[in-house]
Amino acid sequence: MMNEYYPNFAIIKEIKKETINTNTFVLKFTDQKIADKFSWKPGQFMMLSVLGVGESAISISSVENDNSINATIRNVGNVTNSIFSLKKGDSLGMRGPYGTGWPLEKIIGKDILIVAGGMGLAPLYGVINHVIRNRTEYGHLEIIYGARTPENMVFKDEFSKWKRIKNSTFFLTADEITRENPFECRTGLVTSCFPMMKTHHRNAIALLCGPEIMMRFAAKCLETIGFADKKIYLSLERRMKCGIGKCGHCQIGLKYVCKDGPVFNYDDIKPFIRPL
Amino acid sequence: MASYIIDKKDLKILLDKFLKEFKVYGPIKPGLDSSVDEIKSIDDLHLEYKSTIISPKKFFLPPKDTLFEFKIQKGNYEIKEIVNDEKFILFGLHPCDVNAILKLDEFFSGKFKDKYYQNRRKNSIIIALNCTQPGENSFCKSMNAGPFLYKGYDILLTDIDTKYLIEIGSDKGKKIIQGLKLNIASKNDLLKKEKKCKLANKKIKKILDPNWLPKLAEENLDHEIWIDLGERGGVAGSFPCLSCGSCSLVCPTCYCYDIYDTVDLSLKNGSRVRELDSCQLLEYGQVALGGNFRKDRKDRIRHWMFCKFGAAAGSKNSSCVGCGRCIRVCPSKIDITKVAKSLWRKK
Numbered sequence: 001m002m003n004e005y006y007p008n009f010a011i012i013k014e015i016k017k018e019t020i021n022t023n024t025f026v027l028k029f030t031d032q033k034i035a036d037k038f039s040w041k042p043g044q045f046m047m048l049s050v051l052g053v054g055e056s057a058i059s060i061s062s063v064e065n066d067n068s069i070n071a072t073i074r075n076v077g078n079v080t081n082s083i084f085s086l087k088k089g090d091s092l093g094m095r096g097p098y099g100t101g102w103p104l105e106k107i108i109g110k111d112i113l114i115v116a117g118g119m120g121l122a123p124l125y126g127v128i129n130h131v132i133r134n135r136t137e138y139g140h141l142e143i144i145y146g147a148r149t150p151e152n153m154v155f156k157d158e159f160s161k162w163k164r165i166k167n168s169t170f171f172l173t174a175d176e177i178t179r180e181n182p183f184e185c186r187t188g189l190v191t192s193c194f195p196m197m198k199t200h201h202r203n204a205i206a207l208l209c210g211p212e213i214m215m216r217f218a219a220k221c222l223e224t225i226g227f228a229d230k231k232i233y234l235s236l237e238r239r240m241k242c243g244i245g246k247c248g249h250c251q252i253g254l255k256y257v258c259k260d261g262p263v264f265n266y267d268d269i270k271p272f273i274r275p276l
Numbered sequence: 277m278a279s280y281i282i283d284k285k286d287l288k289i290l291l292d293k294f295l296k297e298f299k300v301y302g303p304i305k306p307g308l309d310s311s312v313d314e315i316k317s318i319d320d321l322h323l324e325y326k327s328t329i330i331s332p333k334k335f336f337l338p339p340k341d342t343l344f345e346f347k348i349q350k351g352n353y354e355i356k357e358i359v360n361d362e363k364f365i366l367f368g369l370h371p372c373d374v375n376a377i378l379k380l381d382e383f384f385s386g387k388f389k390d391k392y393y394q395n396r397r398k399n400s401i402i403i404a405l406n407c408t409q410p411g412e413n414s415f416c417k418s419m420n421a422g423p424f425l426y427k428g429y430d431i432l433l434t435d436i437d438t439k440y441l442i443e444i445g446s447d448k449g450k451k452i453i454q455g456l457k458l459n460i461a462s463k464n465d466l467l468k469k470e471k472k473c474k475l476a477n478k479k480i481k482k483i484l485d486p487n488w489l490p491k492l493a494e495e496n497l498d499h500e501i502w503i504d505l506g507e508r509g510g511v512a513g514s515f516p517c518l519s520c521g522s523c524s525l526v527c528p529t530c531y532c533y534d535i536y537d538t539v540d541l542s543l544k545n546g547s548r549v550r551e552l553d554s555c556q557l558l559e560y561g562q563v564a565l566g567g568n569f570r571k572d573r574k575d576r577i578r579h580w581m582f583c584k585f586g587a588a589a590g591s592k593n594s595s596c597v598g599c600g601r602c603i604r605v606c607p608s609k610i611d612i613t614k615v616a617k618s619l620w621r622k623k
Contacts, residue, residue, distance in 0.1 A: 004388045005343045005535075005548070006355055051346045051353050052539040052546045077564035090351050212569075239563050241535040244388040248532030248553070249560060251579070251589040252569075260589075271497055 004244050007049050007093030008034050012086055013068055018154040021075045022119070023084065024061065027094060028068040035067045041101030042126025043235055043263045046071065047243045049093035050082040057240040057258070059123040060097060061155075069094075072122040072154055098243045099262050102127050102207060103233065111139035113199040115190050115218050117146050117210025121154055123235050123262070124209050128158075132165060141168040142199045146190035146214070148175045150183060159183050169198050190214060191221045201226040208234040216273060219266050232266035236273075280442040280458035281465050287440065288318040293456060294365050298401070301335065302367035303328060315367060323368050323435075326411040327599060331528035332366055332373050336380065336396045337552065343392070343535070345547045360395055365452075368405040368433070371425035372416040372599040376528030377402070378428045383531060383593035401448055404429040406469075408476050413600025415482035415613055421597035423476040436468040482600070482613050486586075489595075492619050493587030497578075501619055505610065506574030512614035514606075517556070517577045523602035523610075524554030524580070529594050532560075555579050581615060 014026040027048075029035040040063055048071065049055035056079040062070045075084045086092060104127065112131060116124050131138050143162060147153045153172070163170050171193040173186040186193065190210070199206075206222055208215045215234045222232055238250035238257040245259030253272040255261060282290060294300050295315070302315045303325040310325040312332045345356040369377075377397075384393040407416075407423040416422030425432055430449030434441040441461055444450050501511055510516045524530040534553040539546035553560060556577065561570035570576050582588045586595030596612065603611045 003344075003357075003391050005391075009353060049537075051348060051548075052537050052543065054537050055535065055548075080564070091353070093353070237563065237567075238569055239561055241533070245589075246384070246388065246390060246531070246533075247535065247550075248555065248590065249534075251555075251583075254587065254589055254591065256589045 004095070005242070007047070007051075007055070007095045009091050010069070010094040011091045012088055015088055018072060018156070019074075019152055022072060022154055023075075024070050024072045024154075025083065026064070026068050026070055027092070028066065029094065030091060038063070038067045038069075038097075040069075040097045042104065042130055043101035043123050044097040044099045045123075045243075045258075045262065046094055046096035047098065047240075048073075048079070048083065049095075050079060050086070051093055053082040054079045055093070055241070056080060057098075057243060059235075059262075061122045061125040062129055063126075072119070072125070074119050096243065098258055100260065102235075102263050104130055107205045108137050109139065111199050111204035112141050113197070113204050113206040113222075114141070114143045114145075115206060115208045115210070115215075116144070117190055117214040118148065118152065119154065120208075120210030120214070120235070121145055122209075124207060125155060125158075127207060128162065135166060139167070139203060140199060141165060142170075142197060143168070144171045144173070144190050144193045144197070146173045146175070146188075146193075146210075149178060150174050150181055150185045151179065153183075156183070171196070189217070191217055194221055194225065201228070201231065204231065206232045208232065212237065212273060219270075229267035229270060230265060233263055234266060234269075235262045236264060236269075237262070278444065279461040279466065280453075281436075281439045281461045282442055282458055283439055287321075290453070290456065291315070291318050291321070291367070294367070294452065297363075297452075299362060299364040300367050301332075301364060312366070312369070321368070323405060324409070325368075326409055327370065327372075327414070327601060327604075329526060329601065329605065331376065331526060331599070331601065332369055333376060333380065333528045333530075335364070335366060335400065336377065336393050337531060337533075340549060340551045341392060343548045343550055345545070348544050348546070360392070361399060363399045363401075365401045365403060367403045369402060370407045370599075371404060371422035372407070372414070372419075372597045373528055374402060374404045374425055374428045375416075375419075375421035376597045376599070379529050379593045379595070379597070380531060383590060401430045401452060402428065403431045403433065403449075406432065406434040406472070406476070408435050408472050410476055410480050411600060411604075412481065413603040414480055414598060415484060415600060416598035417477055417480045418482070418484045419486050419596050419598035421599075423480065424473045434469045434472060436465055436472060439465070441465055441469050482598075484613050484616055486596075488620070489585035489616060490587040492616060493582040493585045496619050499619060501615065502574040502578045505577050505615065506572065510608060510610065512611065512618050514610040514614070515608035517573055517610060518608055519556050519558065519573050519576060520607060521554035521556040522605045522607065524552070524556055526601040526605050527584075528597060528599055528601070529584075529590075530554065531590065531594060555583070577610075581612065584612060585616070 010027040016024040045059040241247040245256040250257035305322040347354040384390040429445040432443040584596040
């Protein structure tokens, strides 16, 4: 019987700096057979572990041709802190992918509105790449990305490319701009971009990821401008210990975020994320 | 399968046969209260117990369990498997506890199989004992989990005055009593069991209808009862919840666990451990940067209640069996049946 709790091992092929406390780690399973078998969907996550420290759920931002996994990680806790102490060539534990991912097939033919906040762009990065690769299959693409400051934004190298995507709009906004403003960021929350939005709710699907408070307000605003709950998807964060729907920590109502999510239809989980 | 009888004084013969081949765990009474622990002889056994404080869940889902051990050498890791293949008998379990194990069985199967749980389960034999003396907190009858058992046992005993009625529930059960000279039960013995069942049912005073529990949860997500229970004066004669987690500690269906790593002083050898956790504790929903998805006590007690009502992600597999342990140990005197009834009344 296979034991799902055993981590496989992966080697750090490369570390790319994103912000002052965020890096993208390029990880490859040391066992070539596992690497070859690996398949994923944008929105899924991996359980990364540093033995002796612990395990954390980290979303997959993209996967390269040789099945190396790009994990964009912010240094915020014990496990991420010890991952940041690792160097190129070091190895760590990795198992997955887990979770459901974004409903990419279901939204073919639709206009896509992406609202991301801070690190929330990481699970959506795969969606943007997917849409770019299959540009004719989807309608208008609108990306609204907000962060605390322009320096806190991840995937900055991609911004110029995203601005040039055919049939798309791209907004960048920051809570405050203290130093330089290289990407012509607006000031304000993500919701402040909604009035200028080109997407019309009639044929659109909204994909949200960011801090829960941001998603709550963004979903509410989208509702007021006519988006049906069913047309809004969001990716949730919860404490996760097992990643396989057993340990109980990520429960939200009748669902496990790790197994039934992390991507949910707003309609299904609305009662559980509203402020009570 | 056939039923047999054995004189109470001959129970020693049965137990001695088991002790020869297996480790046997059963109800003992070392102090003021009973617990399920290792039995060395018939003198240890205390079958007239009402309920143990800690449920027999501990034999399948131990409070602390090592998932694997590891070695760290020059940045390389080596994982050492932990194999647990002790064969054991659980002797004299009450129907509520057996039903709880059946719920956990279902929970730990499915797409991702839990090897640790399933191994222990495979190596276990359950000898259940029908409950003729339900305690004042029991409401197993309402939850269809007692006081008499109809499934899930390998062997089932029923106290019929001077004798025990022995019923076989599985091939495993049939195998372990092979070679014993047992008398076949008469019609009269089986009638006696019926009578005992009726008597036991009458002793249960706490009654509720389990069918509307999930619906009750769904409809009362924002009910003020949760604020009462979490922050204000409590519900139906209780004090407010203290978030101590005692209810999860004793619950036979609470399965939530935490996973963490430990290392020795050399920082080279360590293990990954899982330890039972409780949704009542503040740290349960905590994430990095101080975020907490269940910060308020009312959210935590509500989640626990919903889980027992069968309206949380664990679904029916974590729902209540009516053993009454949580009612007994709660320092705030919170009674799940009274909470359910208050919700029903305030609709």
